[in-house]
Structures are given as structure tokens and as C-alpha cells.
Amino acid sequence: MPRMLPDVLKNLFRKPVTVKYPKQRRELPENFRGKPVVDKEKCIGCGLCVKVCPDGAITLDEKTKKPRIWMGLCMMCGRCAEVCPRKVITMSKEFELATYNKYKAMSE
Amino acid sequence: MIETLWYVFAYFVFPGILFASAVGLLFMGIDRKITGHMQHRIGPPIWQEFLDVGKLFCKEDVTPAAANSFVFNCAPLLSFGALIAVVLLLPINSAQPVLTSVADLIVIIYLLNIPAVCMMLAGYASGCPFGTIGSSRYVIQLFGYELAFIIAAFAVAAKAGWSLGLSSIVAYQAQNGWMAFQVALIPAAIAILIAAQGKLLRVPFDIPEAESEIVHGPQTEYSGPKLAILRIAYDIELFVVAAVVVVLFFGGPVPHTIGGVHIPGVVGFLIKCFGIVVLSTVIRNIAARLRIDQALKFFWTFPTLLAAISLFLVMVV
Amino acid sequence: MTFILPIGPQHPALEEPTHFRIEVKGEEIVGVDLRLGYAHRGIEKALTERSYAHGFYLSQRVCGICNATHSLAFTRAVESVAGVECPDRARYIRVIDGELERIHSHLLWAGIAAHEIGFTTLFMLLWRDREHALDMRELLFGHRIYATGTYLGGARVDIEQKHIPQLTRALAELEKSAKHYIDVCTSDRTVIARCSGVGVLTKKDARELCAVGPTARASGVDFDIRRDDPYAAYDEIRFDVVTERDGDVLAKVVVRLREILESVEIIRQAIDAMPKGPIRAKFPENVPENEAVGRVEAPRGELMYYVRSNGTNKPERVRIRTPSYANWPSIRPMLVGGTIAEIPIVVASIDPCFSCTDRVTIVDVKTGKARIMTKGELRGLQK
Numbered sequence: 001m002p003r004m005l006p007d008v009l010k011n012l013f014r015k016p017v018t019v020k021y022p023k024q025r026r027e028l029p030e031n032f033r034g035k036p037v038v039d040k041e042k043c044i045g046c047g048l049c050v051k052v053c054p055d056g057a058i059t060l061d062e063k064t065k066k067p068r069i070w071m072g073l074c075m076m077c078g079r080c081a082e083v084c085p086r087k088v089i090t091m092s093k094e095f096e097l098a099t100y101n102k103y104k105a106m107s108e
Numbered sequence: 109m110i111e112t113l114w115y116v117f118a119y120f121v122f123p124g125i126l127f128a129s130a131v132g133l134l135f136m137g138i139d140r141k142i143t144g145h146m147q148h149r150i151g152p153p154i155w156q157e158f159l160d161v162g163k164l165f166c167k168e169d170v171t172p173a174a175a176n177s178f179v180f181n182c183a184p185l186l187s188f189g190a191l192i193a194v195v196l197l198l199p200i201n202s203a204q205p206v207l208t209s210v211a212d213l214i215v216i217i218y219l220l221n222i223p224a225v226c227m228m229l230a231g232y233a234s235g236c237p238f239g240t241i242g243s244s245r246y247v248i249q250l251f252g253y254e255l256a257f258i259i260a261a262f263a264v265a266a267k268a269g270w271s272l273g274l275s276s277i278v279a280y281q282a283q284n285g286w287m288a289f290q291v292a293l294i295p296a297a298i299a300i301l302i303a304a305q306g307k308l309l310r311v312p313f314d315i316p317e318a319e320s321e322i323v324h325g326p327q328t329e330y331s332g333p334k335l336a337i338l339r340i341a342y343d344i345e346l347f348v349v350a351a352v353v354v355v356l357f358f359g360g361p362v363p364h365t366i367g368g369v370h371i372p373g374v375v376g377f378l379i380k381c382f383g384i385v386v387l388s389t390v391i392r393n394i395a396a397r398l399r400i401d402q403a404l405k406f407f408w409t410f411p412t413l414l415a416a417i418s419l420f421l422v423m424v425v
Numbered sequence: 426m427t428f429i430l431p432i433g434p435q436h437p438a439l440e441e442p443t444h445f446r447i448e449v450k451g452e453e454i455v456g457v458d459l460r461l462g463y464a465h466r467g468i469e470k471a472l473t474e475r476s477y478a479h480g481f482y483l484s485q486r487v488c489g490i491c492n493a494t495h496s497l498a499f500t501r502a503v504e505s506v507a508g509v510e511c512p513d514r515a516r517y518i519r520v521i522d523g524e525l526e527r528i529h530s531h532l533l534w535a536g537i538a539a540h541e542i543g544f545t546t547l548f549m550l551l552w553r554d555r556e557h558a559l560d561m562r563e564l565l566f567g568h569r570i571y572a573t574g575t576y577l578g579g580a581r582v583d584i585e586q587k588h589i590p591q592l593t594r595a596l597a598e599l600e601k602s603a604k605h606y607i608d609v610c611t612s613d614r615t616v617i618a619r620c621s622g623v624g625v626l627t628k629k630d631a632r633e634l635c636a637v638g639p640t641a642r643a644s645g646v647d648f649d650i651r652r653d654d655p656y657a658a659y660d661e662i663r664f665d666v667v668t669e670r671d672g673d674v675l676a677k678v679v680v681r682l683r684e685i686l687e688s689v690e691i692i693r694q695a696i697d698a699m700p701k702g703p704i705r706a707k708f709p710e711n712v713p714e715n716e717a718v719g720r721v722e723a724p725r726g727e728l729m730y731y732v733r734s735n736g737t738n739k740p741e742r743v744r745i746r747t748p749s750y751a752n753w754p755s756i757r758p759m760l761v762g763g764t765i766a767e768i769p770i771v772v773a774s775i776d777p778c779f780s781c782t783d784r785v786t787i788v789d790v791k792t793g794k795a796r797i798m799t800k801g802e803l804r805g806l807q808k
Contacts, residue, residue, distance in 0.1 A: 003609045004394040004546060008146040016150045017553055031582065033567040054479040077482060077573065091567075147549035237430055241765065311543055312615055315766070396615040397543025399766045400452070 033078045033091040038108055040066045043088045049080035061108075071097055071105040115206070123200045123374075125192055132343035133157040135382065139346075139389045146393050157343060164336035172329050174235030183230035184330070184337040187223035191344045194219045198351050199360055201374045203278040211272040213265055216352060217258060220307070223345060224250055227316075231326025242325025245400050246316035252407030253306030253313070259415035260300040264356045266422045267293060278360035288357040292425060296418035297357050299411035301384075304349050305391055306407060309342075312395040313403055350384040351377070358384075427455060432768065434463055441779035445768075452764040457757050464779045472743040477503055477712065480740065481577055484730070487745065488781045489570055490533060493526040494723035495730075495745075497575050501656055502719030502732040503740075504578070507712045515579035515706075516658040517699040522566065522574030523657065523721070524688040524695075528599060529558040530724035531681040534776050535606065538678060541769040542619045547609065554602040557595045564588055579705030589696060596689050603685040610678050620675040624759040624771035627672055636755045637748045638726020640775045643680045644672035650722040662694045674774045681776075711738050723748055725776045747781035 019026055028034075045065035050058045057073035058080060060066065067089070069080070081089045099105045118124055137154040144151020171177050194216055199205045209215055224246065231243030264287050265272050268280040281287055288297040306313040317325035327338055354360060358380050361373030398406065427448040434442035442463035448456035468487055472480045484499040485492045497519060504511060511519075532555035539547035559569040565584055566572035573581050610616050626636065631644040641648065649666040651659040667683045669676035716733040726748025735741040752775040759771050 002394045003613050005390075007550070008390065008393050008546060011148040012142070012145050014148065016145065016148055017556075018149045020150070029564045029567075031565070031567045032563065052478075054475075054482040075482070075571075076568070077571075078567065147546050148553055149549060237428070241430070311545075314543065393546045395544070396539070396547075396613070396619050398615060398618060399764065401764075402618050 028093045032093050033076045035071065035092050035094040035097060036069055036074065036076065036078075036080060036089050036107055037092045037094075038067055038069065039088050039090070040064075040108070042086045043067065044086055046085065048083050048085070049089060052079045052083045054079065066108065068106055068108040070103075071107055072102045074107075118196065118206045119192070123195050123198075123206065128192065128195045128344050128347060129340055131378065131381075132345075132347040133161065133340070135347055135350075135385050136343040138382075139385060139392075142386065142389050143393055146390075157339075161336045161339055164331075164339065165333050167332040169332040169334060172235055175329060176233040176235070179229050179233035180329075181334065183226040183233070184334050184341065187226040188337050188341045188344070190219050190222035190226075191341055191348055194348050194352075195344070197274070198348070198355060199274055199278050200351070200377060201361055201372060202363065203275045203282070203360065203373075205274060208273065208275065212274045213261055213272040213277075216274075217261060220345075220349070220352070221250070221254070223341060224307075227326045230330070231316075234326065234329040236329050238324070238328045239326050242316045242328070246326065248400050248404055249306060249309075249313065249315060249407075252404045253303040253411075256299050256303040256407060256411035256415050257307065259412065259419055260296040260303065261356060263293060263296040263415060263418040263422050266419065274355055274360075278355060281359045282362060286357065286359045292421035293357070293418050295414035295421075299415035299418070300353055300357065301387065302411040303407070303415075304353055304384075305388055306403070307349055308346055308388065310388060311392045312398045314397060315400050315403055346385060346388075347381060350381040350388075353384055354380045430765065443777075443779055445772075447760070447765070447768065449765055452766070454760050454763050454765065454768070457760045459753060459756065461753075461779070469743055469745060473740055476738045477708070477740065478577060480743070482573075484743075484745075485571060485573065487747070488778050490530050490778060491526065491723045491725065491728070491781070492571055493522050493574060494721050494728055496573065497523060497657070498719045498721045498723075498728050498730040499732070499743075500575050500577055500719070501721060502717050502730040503712070504708075505717035505719060506715040506732050506734050507709055508715075509578055509706055509708055511579050511657075512703050512706055513658075513700045514583075514702045515575075515704045517695045518580035518584055518704065519575050519657040520659065520662065520695045521584065521692050522562075522572065522580075524692050525558055525562055525565075526572075527688045527724045528685050529555055529562070531685050532558065534681060534724075534773075535678065538674075538770060538773050541773050542616065544616065547606075547616075551606065554599065557598050561592055561595045564591060576705060578708035579703070581705075583704050584699070592692075592696065596692060600686060600689045603682055603689070607679060607682045610675070610682065617675065619770065620678060621671075621673060623674045623763065623767050624774055625671070625673045626755055626759050630758045631672070631755065634754045634758075635751055636726075636775075637751045638723070638776070639667075639677055639680045639684065640726065640752050640755060642666070642668045643676040645670050648727075650720050650727055654720055656719075656721060658695065658698075661698065662691055664691050664694075674770055677774045711736060712740075725749055725778060725781070726751060747778070749776070749778045749781045752777070 043066050045060065047060060049067050050060060054077060055073040055075055057070045058067050059070070061068055067080075076091065078091050081087075081091050097105065120126060134154065134157075137152070137157045140156060141151040141154055171180055196206045197209070197212055197216055197219070205212070228243040228246050231239035231246065264277060267287060267290065268277045271277070284290075287293050309317060317327060327335065330338055354377065361377040363373040364371045364376060427450050430447045430449050432445040432447060434444050444460040444463070446458040446460070447454055468483060472483055475483060481496055481499060485496040487495045532551050536548045536551035536555070539545075539551060562572040563569045565588055566574045566582060575581065610620075626640065626644045628645040631641045631646050636644070636646070637648075645668055647666060647668050650656070651664070652666055664687050667680050667687060669680050712734040714734055714736050716731070719730045719732070721728050728748055729746040731742075731744040732740050733742045755775065756772065759774075760768065763771065
């Protein structure tokens with residue numbers, strides 16, 4: 001008697017586990033590291049995020065000294081959010097970042 | 109004149125190309141949907157095969173330079189044509205098929221071998237190592253299932269008084285009940301279902317086109333419209349082999365009258381074919397693929413013995 | 426007359442590019458030749474140009490499936506070099522991270538192996554159950570694959586108490602499914618027909634060819650770094666090292682599935698025994714001159730990182746010896762004498778991870794000789 005037969009017949013009558021993305025979406029846990037979002041008012045221009053980023057994705061704007069993150073290099077590791085003394089950068093839950101021109105994909 | 113028009117209609121529309129293609133593609137689509145649900149996911153929609161075949165028809169037609177282009181180009185068309193010829197020989201709507209000949213059963217068995225031979229030739233003519241290996245496996249597998257299939261079919265013919273015409277087999281079953289429920293023929297029914305799984309190249313016997321080992325076997329170098337015709341031929345073969353099994357063992361087309369409404373025989377026939385297809389799908393999903401030597405050994409012991417037992421019981425008892 | 430069957434670099438049986446040249450006579454295999462290098466990315470050189478903190482992230486990206494063990498091995502080596510001691514709570518977090526990864530890696534491998542033998546239903550169901558492990562990594566650490574649980578000097582994030590009930594439920598589900606799949610694989614007759622007696626690696630061959638990990642343990646070689654050279658908190662956790670005797674593909678499948686059960690037990694003990702305290706120690710910017718080796722038990726076997734520092738904030742030399750690299754020579758005794766139909770399943774049974782494998786070995790196709798390039802020759806090529 002094949003071992004998979006009861007499983008297979010039982011699965012016929014169960015609701016499938018597929019999440020019909022994009023019509024349905026899963027709920028993401030709170031620790032989830034999505035796109036880093038910059039809150040410019042709180043920034044003091046210390047430059048720690050620039051030093052700490054492993055990819056070199058963060059640059060400070062020359063005039064305003066506020067951070068700008070290029071999403072083409074960002075790997076969403078969360079070090080910038082962790083090291084910032086004023087909690088300017090937070091990791092949001094946004095992960096649908098596909099775009100037509102990746103050089104314009106900045107988070108600032 | 110009317111005769112010719114009737115034959116043209118039967119060849120192109122019902123039960124010929126259009127009907128057989130539509131039913132075959134629909135059955136395959138339902139098979140994929142059921143497979144999806146058995147694997148606890150949603151499968152593709154039921155009409156996915158139509159979309160796939162339509163997409164393939166729009167693609168570029170490429171013949172590899174190293175291939176023998178005559179054989180390469182003719183193989184899909186030959187297998188398609190042979191299958192349509194079988195459809196015309198089967199009693200689908202009533203006990204009388206569109207074409208009859210003296211020994212229907214033997215003609216059908218031979219015609220059903222033509223797609224297999226075409227596939228083998230196509231594999232050898234492709235000029236690619238995967239095609240060669242796939243074709244050699246197909247040859248070996250053909251020796252396996254064909255024996256069981258033929259012996260089981262002859263057991264049925266023997267039971268119906270040694271008549272090889274399908275209409276008389278259907279008429280016999282209309283009087284005495286389905287062949288599958290006659291005690292002497294139960295082993296043959298099991299044997300033919302297993303042999304059908306091998307004939308249709310479905311797991312556990314889809315060795316010639318084992319995707320993870322030899323890309324796509326004999327069909328590796330096909331693309332575009334030729335691959336579309338091969339795909340349609342594969343799906344029609346699903347319907348045709350199920351139809352042959354139904355005609356031989358499960359009563360064939362029988363018209364009913366339920367509550368004053370006359371239901372033509374084709375409806376019941378399609379429902380029975382669908383049952384065979386679902387059975388094949390269930391078997392396909394609960395087993396792994398066998399190796400070619402294991403498959404050959406299996407075919408020559410288990411189904412062949414069952415069919416031989418049936419033949420012996422029918423002839424002696 | 427032998428016929429050479431090329432497999433790869435593009436082939437449905439392989440997930441990553443490699444090139445096998447297999448000499449066959451009919452269906453029987455008489456010779457095997459292997460050509461690697463398609464996934465070489467120059468990581469060892471790149472690691473010497475990044476600081477330790479940045480190099481940690483690069484070491485993770487050597488392999489996607491076993492990324493936690495790569496980063497853990499790098500961390501272990503670098504912490505030995507710098508003389509930094511990891512706090513207690515962080516050691517247990519590292520155990521949980523590593524074992525969750527072992528579970529997901531073994532389930533992924535089992536699905537791929539089922540797909541190779543044509544059993545698509547088992548493939549789909551195994552990957553359905555793998556989602557539990559990945560969801561737990563997302564819950565605890567933030568991402569499903571590159572979870573980054575460890576960090577230089579400790580752990581990156583803390584495991585909060587409110588996540589523990591969900592973790593316990595997921596572990597119960599994983600245990601139930603692992604037991605069910607062991608039952609299926611050892612009793613389904615088609616699976617046994619394809620896997621039993623196939624690709625046998627004897628214990629003597631396993632020792633001589635230095636096979637590691639479940640490949641060696643399935644042949645009876647009883648070696649596991651978690652027990653024999655313990656790291657993180659493994660010396661305080663009781664677990665069994667799973668071995669089998671036959672050395673065929675079925676033994677390897679059973680070893681990996683039983684290791685999932687052991688991992689579930691380890692995580693449960695780690696959750697119970699986790700002490701309170703800080704999770705990260707201070708890691709210095711510049712590391713004094715030293716050299717050290719860090720070994721961990723990756724899902725595929727023994728993974729070794731050698732790090733040498735020179736007083737700056739960048740390492741001088743990093744050498745990575747991955748388990749897949751050590752397991753490749755054992756392909757030859759497994760394949761020769763078998764048939765073509767066995768190639769995908771036997772190659773898959775050593776759980777090859779090609780991204781891990783490609784370091785610097787050059788095969789000269791014209792003369793058919795293989796040679797290793799020294800650093801001087803490589804530098805000469807760069808000019």
C-alpha cells in the first residue's frame with residue numbers, strides 16, 4: 001500500500017496552502033527588515049551610517065548633510081538603523097521594491 | 109456526396125481532430141489541476157493546456173543543423189495522424205464507430221504503436237545525446253508494456269467469442285455487463301491499467317522523457333509549432349488510451365434515457381474516460397520514477413502474468 | 426564503444442553550473458570527470474579588502490543555503506584571532522540560528538532529491554513543510570534566508586519571550602513531518618527501488634577520500650564537529666550523532682531526515698537552558714597579529730575558515746574550505762559501475778553546493794591536467 005496515498009487523497013479536500021499573492025498578502029513579523037526609511041528632521045549629520053554600511057550604499061547629501069540610501073546596493077542588513085544615535089533610520093516592512101530604473105531608487 | 113461530407117465532418121470535427129483535441133487538452137488540464145490539489149497547492153487553471161499549445165504555435169520553428177530534417181519534421185505529424193485514425197476507429201457515440209474494418213482491435217493496437225515509433229525515430233534523428241538515450245529507453249519500455257497490453261486485449265476478445273471487432277465487444281457488454289466485472293477478466297483489467305500507465309509515459313514509467321535526467325528525452329530539440337503538435341498528440345493519446353480501456357473493459361458508449369431525456373452515449377463515455385484519467389493521475393502522484401531495467405522487469409512479471417492468467421481462465425473455463 | 430555524455434553547465438538536474446563528462450557504455454558508467462569553477466567569484470580576495478565587520482556580511486554570501494554557518498565559522502575564527510569571548514546568551518542564540526538553518530537545509534535537500542527521482546508530490550510536500558522553518562527565521566531574526574543571527578562578538582538580536590510559543594508550535598510541526606517523511610522514504614517501494622543499493626560509498630572509501638558530513642556519516646564514519654570540537658553552546662546540550670551503515674543513497678536520506686529530529690531536540694533544549702544576560706561583547710576595530718582556524722558543522726559537513734590578521738582592521742588572508750569541496754572526490758566511486766539513471770540522484774546525495782565549492786582550482790582542458798595556482802601566479806595574472 002503506497003504510503004503517500006492517504007496524504008494525497010486527504011490533500012484533495014483541504015484548502016491549499018498557496019497564498020494567492022498579490023491578491024492576498026501575509027502578515028510580516030515586527031522584526032522584519034524591509035526598506036530603510038529615513039526621517040530627515042532628526043538627523044544630526046554624524047555620518048556613522050555611512051561608515052557602518054557594508055555595501056557603501058549610503059551617502060550624505062553635500063548641502064543638507066542628510067543620508068541618502070541607494071536601494072540598488074542596500075541589502076537591508078539593518079546596521080544603519082542599529083547604529084544611528086538619533087534613530088533616524090528605521091527598517092520598514094516594505095519589500096516590493098521593483099522599479100524600472102534602479103539608479104533612481106533612492107530612500108531619502 | 110453526403111457520405112463524403114459525413115466523413116469529412118467526422119474527421120475534422122466529431123469525433124476527429126477538434127473533438128479529440130479539445131477533450132484531450134481538457135483532460136490534461138484537469139489532470140494538472142487535480143495534481144496541484146493533491147500536492148496541497150492550487151494547480152494551473154483547467155484550460156492551461158490550450159494556452160500552452162497556443163503559445164507554442166506562435167514561437168519560432170527551429171530545426172537543428174545536425175538533425176535529419178525529414179524524419180525530424182515528419183515525426184510529430186505522423187503520430188498526430190495515427191492518433192486521429194484511432195479516434196475514428198473507436199465507438200465513441202454509439203456501438204458503431206465511424207470507420208470499421210475486419211479486425212478493429214489489431215488495427216488499433218498497431219496504430220497506437222505508431223506514436224511511440226515516431227517518438228523513437230525523432231529522438232534518434234535529433235542529433236543530440238539526450239534524444240538518443242531517450243529513444244533507446246523508449247524502445248526498451250515498448251517491449252515491456254506492449255506485451256501486457258496485447259494479452260489483456262486478447263483476453264477480452266476471447267471472452268466476447270473471439271471477435272476482434274469493437275462494436276461486437278460493446279454489444280456483448282451491453283448484454284452481459286462490463287468486462288471488468290467478469291471474474292475471469294479482473295486480473296486483465298488491472299494489467300491493462302498498469303500497461304496503460306506505461307503506454308502514456310506517466311510516472312512511475314515516464315523514463316523516456318525523464319525531465320531531471322535527460323532534459324526532455326526524444327523531444328529535447330523540438331520547439332515551436334512542432335512541439336505544439338507533439339503536445340497535442342500526447343494529450344490526445346491520453347484520451348485515446350483511456351477510451352480503448354473503456355471500450356474493452358468498461359462498457360463503451362451506452363445511451364441512456366433518464367427521466368424522458370435522451371442522453372447520447374458520448375456523455376457516459378466521456379465520464380468513464382475521465383474516471384480512468386483520474387485513476388492514472390492518482391497513480392502518477394504517489395510513486396517515484398523507476399529505472400528502465402526495473403521497469404522492464406516489473407512489466408514482464410506483474411502485469412504480463414496477470415493478463416496471461418486472465419487469458420488462460422477465459423480460454424479454459 | 427564509450428560515449429561521452431555531457432551534463433551541464435545547463436541541465437535540469439543541477440541548480441548551479443558545473444560540468445560533468447561521463448563516459449558511458451550503453452547505460453553503464455565507466456568514467457567520471459568533473460569540471461568546476463563556474464561559480465567562482467573571488468571571495469577570498471575580496472575578504473582581504475574589507476574590514477572584519479563588512480567581511481562578515483560577505484562571508485555570509487558564499488552560500489545561500491548555509492549562510493548562518495559560514496558567518497558563524499568566520500566569526501569563530503575572527504573571535505579566536507582577536508581573543509574576544511562571546512557572552513553566554515549569545516552562544517545559545519547561535520545554536521538556535523544554526524539548527525534552524527540545518528532543518529531548512531535538510532528539508533530543501535530532501536525535496537530536491539525527491540524531484541530528481543521523479544517524485545514531485547514528495548518534493549512539493551517537503552517544501553511546504555520547510556516553510557515552518559523559514560517562517561521561524563523570519564520571526565526571530567528578520568529575514569528568511571540571510572537571517573544574520575550571529576554577529577562579531579555575540580548575537581545580533583535577542584530572542585524575545587513572546588516569540589517562544591510560536592517557535593514551539595513550529596518545532597512540533599517540523600518534528601511530526603520529519604517522522605512522517607522518514608516513514609514514507611523507508612517504506613515506499615518505488616523510493617526504495619531507486620535509492621537502495623545505489624551510489625554506495627564504503628566506509629574505507631569515505632575515510633580515504635576525506636568525505637565529511639552526512640555523506641560520511643551515512644557510511645558509518647562517526648564524526649561530528651558539534652560533538653568532537655564543540656563550539657557555541659553545544660558542549661552543554663545533549664544530542665546524538667546520527668549514523669547509518671549502508672552508505673547508499675537511502676542511508677544518506679535517512680541520516681539527513683533523522684538529523685532534523687535531532688535539531689528539533691537541540692533547539693528545545695537551547696530554549697529551556699538559555700541564560701539571561703548581554704548578547705554582544707565589544708569587538709575591537711583593529712585586530713592584533715594572530716592566526717586562527719574556525720570550524721563548524723554546516724548542514725553539509727565540516728566547514729573551516731582560516732583567518733590571519735596583521736594589526737589592521739582588514740584580514741590579511743582568509744581561506745575557506747567548504748564541505749562540498751571535500752565531498753566531490755567521493756563522487757567517483759559512487760558513480761562508476763552504476764547507470765545513467767542514477768547520476769542525478771547520486772550527485773544530489775552528497776548535497777553539493779556549487780557556490781561553496783569554487784575556490785581556486787584550474788583544469789587545463791587541452792592537456793586534461795589539473796593544477797592549483799599559487800598566489801604568485803594569480804598575482805602575475807592580474808597585471
